[in-house]
Amino acid sequence: MPTLTINGMNVDVPQGTTILNAAKEVGVEIPHYCYHPKLSIAGNCRMCLVEIEKFPKLQTACSTVVNDGMVVRTDTDKVRKAVTGVLELMLIHHPIDCPICDQAGECGLQNYYMKFGLHRSRYALEEKVHKKKVQDIGGQIVLDAERCILCSRCVRFLTEVTGTQELNFFSRGDHSEISIFPGKPLSNNYTGNLADICPVGALTSKDFRFKCRVWFLKAFDSICTGCSKGCNVDAHHKGDILYRLKPRWNDAVNQAWMCDFGRLTYKAMNEARLLTPFMREEGARKVAAWGSLLPDVAFRLKAAAEKGGPDRVAVIASPQSSNEELFLLRRLATELLGTKNLAFTHRVAGDGFADDFLIRADKNPNSRGAQLLGIPDGEAFDALVSKIAAGGIDALLVFGNVLGPLSEEETAALLSDVPLVVQVGTNEGPVSKAATAVLPSASVAERGGTFTNHAGRVQRFRFGFPPRGKAKNPVEILVALGNRLGAGWTFAGEASVFKAIAGTEPPFSGMSYDSIGMFGQEIK
Amino acid sequence: MTIGIKKVARPREMSFPESLYLVEIVKGLGVTMGHMLSNIVRQEGIKTIEYPEVRREMPPRFRGCHRLMKREDGSPRCVACYCCATACPAKCITIVAGESPDPGVEKYPVRFDIDMLRCVFCGMCVEACPCDAIRMDTGWFTPPDDTREKLIFTIDTLLEK
Numbered sequence: 001m002p003t004l005t006i007n008g009m010n011v012d013v014p015q016g017t018t019i020l021n022a023a024k025e026v027g028v029e030i031p032h033y034c035y036h037p038k039l040s041i042a043g044n045c046r047m048c049l050v051e052i053e054k055f056p057k058l059q060t061a062c063s064t065v066v067n068d069g070m071v072v073r074t075d076t077d078k079v080r081k082a083v084t085g086v087l088e089l090m091l092i093h094h095p096i097d098c099p100i101c102d103q104a105g106e107c108g109l110q111n112y113y114m115k116f117g118l119h120r121s122r123y124a125l126e127e128k129v130h131k132k133k134v135q136d137i138g139g140q141i142v143l144d145a146e147r148c149i150l151c152s153r154c155v156r157f158l159t160e161v162t163g164t165q166e167l168n169f170f171s172r173g174d175h176s177e178i179s180i181f182p183g184k185p186l187s188n189n190y191t192g193n194l195a196d197i198c199p200v201g202a203l204t205s206k207d208f209r210f211k212c213r214v215w216f217l218k219a220f221d222s223i224c225t226g227c228s229k230g231c232n233v234d235a236h237h238k239g240d241i242l243y244r245l246k247p248r249w250n251d252a253v254n255q256a257w258m259c260d261f262g263r264l265t266y267k268a269m270n271e272a273r274l275l276t277p278f279m280r281e282e283g284a285r286k287v288a289a290w291g292s293l294l295p296d297v298a299f300r301l302k303a304a305a306e307k308g309g310p311d312r313v314a315v316i317a318s319p320q321s322s323n324e325e326l327f328l329l330r331r332l333a334t335e336l337l338g339t340k341n342l343a344f345t346h347r348v349a350g351d352g353f354a355d356d357f358l359i360r361a362d363k364n365p366n367s368r369g370a371q372l373l374g375i376p377d378g379e380a381f382d383a384l385v386s387k388i389a390a391g392g393i394d395a396l397l398v399f400g401n402v403l404g405p406l407s408e409e410e411t412a413a414l415l416s417d418v419p420l421v422v423q424v425g426t427n428e429g430p431v432s433k434a435a436t437a438v439l440p441s442a443s444v445a446e447r448g449g450t451f452t453n454h455a456g457r458v459q460r461f462r463f464g465f466p467p468r469g470k471a472k473n474p475v476e477i478l479v480a481l482g483n484r485l486g487a488g489w490t491f492a493g494e495a496s497v498f499k500a501i502a503g504t505e506p507p508f509s510g511m512s513y514d515s516i517g518m519f520g521q522e523i524k
Numbered sequence: 525m526t527i528g529i530k531k532v533a534r535p536r537e538m539s540f541p542e543s544l545y546l547v548e549i550v551k552g553l554g555v556t557m558g559h560m561l562s563n564i565v566r567q568e569g570i571k572t573i574e575y576p577e578v579r580r581e582m583p584p585r586f587r588g589c590h591r592l593m594k595r596e597d598g599s600p601r602c603v604a605c606y607c608c609a610t611a612c613p614a615k616c617i618t619i620v621a622g623e624s625p626d627p628g629v630e631k632y633p634v635r636f637d638i639d640m641l642r643c644v645f646c647g648m649c650v651e652a653c654p655c656d657a658i659r660m661d662t663g664w665f666t667p668p669d670d671t672r673e674k675l676i677f678t679i680d681t682l683l684e685k
Contacts, residue, residue: 099605099654100631134627210621210631213606 004070019061019072020048030074031083031112033199034151035062038256039160045151046086047112050074058082080116087117093129093174095146103201105214109149129174138166138185140192140206140260145177148202154178154194161257162188178202189359192263193256196246207264208244217243221518223451223461225320225444226262228346228362230453232519233258235266235445240468242266242445250519253457259358266445272428274440275469288437290472297422297437298484304395304420305337314341314384314393317375318400319364321474322449323458324497326366326373327505328478328489329399336485341387343380344370345404360454369452372507372523388414395420399474401429408433424474441474442467449475449494450516452523458511459520582663587647589664590638590677591685593657599626600683602657604633608649616642617649636679640666658682 001012006023013022018041023030034045043063050061053071058079061072073079091109098104131145154167155178166186170179180186186194195205217236224231224245231254233245245266247258277293278285288296305313315333317326333342346367354361371377381404387393396418403411411430415421423435426443446467452458467473475497479489491497495513502511507523515521541547563570573580582588593601604621622634643666649658662685669675 097630099603099607104605134630210604210623213610215610216606 002068039156101201108199220464224262226265227360228454269443310338312394317344319367324494345381366451440471456523587660592682607652611648611652
């Protein structure tokens with residue numbers, strides 16, 4: 001364990017640590033552009049220069065490994081002057097088009113200029129070298145070569161993480177710029193990460209382009225619902241509109257990355273949402289009030305179970321629901337309605353695409369959780385579907401917007417003969433077009449809970465903002481329905497439900513929201 | 525300091541002819557007529573102006589209604605950077621940015637609305653603008669109108685001013 005001094009503070013770090021990381025330990029900020037913890041060390045931006053005693057020249061903190069007894073200073077005049085000089089050189093050809101740059105507000109150049117620069121430009125405006133702006137280079141990325149500081153983070157990402165190597169440096173000197181090879185656009189499923197790792201506005205997101213200024217956005221911790229990998233994300237929103245998802249670092253799941261499909265899953269939370277509860281009477285939608293619809297639905301479910309026997313009532317769960325909702329739904333089906341017709345399917349239309357990095361074939365965030373909570377998958381679902389098709393079901397409670405891989409026509413044909421179809425869902429879809437009663441549910445951003453990913457890691461997604469329209473948290477809907485069916489539940493919110501899960505479900509025993517924390521916890 | 529009592533003279537009681545008001549009304553009309561006649565004779569001495577046809581000259585730093593500046597080709601100078609909307613304490617500026625057909629411009633405001641009923645005329649938007657695209661030098665107060673919607677000035681209105 002080498003001991004070194006940084007700005008007069010002693011710090012013990014493991015052998016092989018770089019000065020930059022050692023400084024982070026004691027809370028000393030060393031500016032840097034090219035260094036990224038998940039990529040190899042390049043040492044080409046020269047922003048992290050520090051003074052080390054007995055070294056004749058300044059050293060780059062990102063690439064210098066600590067030695068015992070090193071005395072490092074980051075606050076001397078010599079360092080400050082060097083860093084300001086480096087920054088001035090970087091800004092020489094910068095177009096300073098912050099007003100139209102999406103990176104403004106989270107830009108490395110803006111931040112470090114205010115901290116370490118504040119110099120006046122000594123370079124004439126008309127002598128600046130101009131490069132090509134607004135280049136669509138494929139994937140989710142727009143390239144502006146002028147804003148680039150040639151840190152090579154993107155080049156290293158495409159070499160080391162995706163291995164596709166689409167970007168590289170071209171030309172020399174002032175004319176040096178980053179670009180794709182002619183006619184070879186970005187072609188991998190992780191291009192969105194380039195916009196995240198680019199410290200300046202050279203690589204920005206095509207999807208987020210000009211949508212919102214970043215300083216208006218607020219973030220909350222969430223989980224991507226695009227597949228069973230369960231990538232940790234930061235969801236950025238303004239009011240009740242989600243604007244983008246960014247990967248949240250979790251070394252056990254997604255490191256610092258996420259895929260392009262996952263990045264766009266936020267759109268479903270903004271568009272084509274079910275916002276008011278309604279009944280379908282003679283084919284027409286009739287808006288209903290929660291206060292009358294909930295007792296009505298509960299009464300009709302109960303009546304169906306009493307009239308034809310519980311075997312003529314069915315419940316279809318959704319792997320898009322959280323553990324808490326699935327637990328309550330299972331209890332509602334088995335204990336309150338007394339039916340054995342409970343199933344879900346992890347299959348969806350067009351699933352199956354997977355790779356060996358982050359993208360999983362199962363396109364649902366919580367299939368594993370549903371299985372662990374004892375809800376049958378696969379064959380049970382197929383059996384239930386054929387039972388519905390044969391006319392063996394009088395009342396059906398459906399969670400989710402789709403019935404597995406069934407198309408809109410198939411769903412409509414299947415559900416048309418069922419007298420009562422109650423849906424709890426977030427978006428317009430095949431089920432909402434066929435359901436007799438629709439209870440709008442809050443989206444992932446509008447409620448809290450836990451998902452269990454493919455590897456059995458239970459992870460929390462947080463409440464971001466109140467549900468849009470008249471949508472309700474599904475936990476609330478289930479408790480209200482359950483209590484009208486005589487459950488006597490006193491759950492208030494998902495936390496109390498999770499406590500019950502931890503108490504009765506063996507895979508989750510001993511877990512709590514505290515033990516899951518920011519990064520999740522593996523099931524036993 | 526102690527609180528004293530100050531004696532104030534009570535108004536004098538009116539005499540009988542005064543309390544009939546007849547003579548007093550004629551006297552008052554005399555003053556009015558006198559002013560009218562002198563204004564007809566010497567019109568340059570009139571204190572009032574016929575607003576809005578005639579307008580008082582405003583001091584150069586007067587902050588009136590906003591206007592958006594144009595480039596030489598007539599397109600708005602604004603690049604939809606949201607700096608004014610960020611600086612606005614009354615939150616009266618609504619901007620929607622879009623991709624400009626001109627690649628040299630890149631970003632332009634598809635919508636730029638100022639709610640004049642909310643505006644407090646503080647001038648922060650002008651101060652914040654990096655492109656000198658918004659100014660408050662029209663010298664106009666908010667004109668009256670009969671609906672709230674008409675007082676939300678859109679980009680077209682603001683470019684015309």
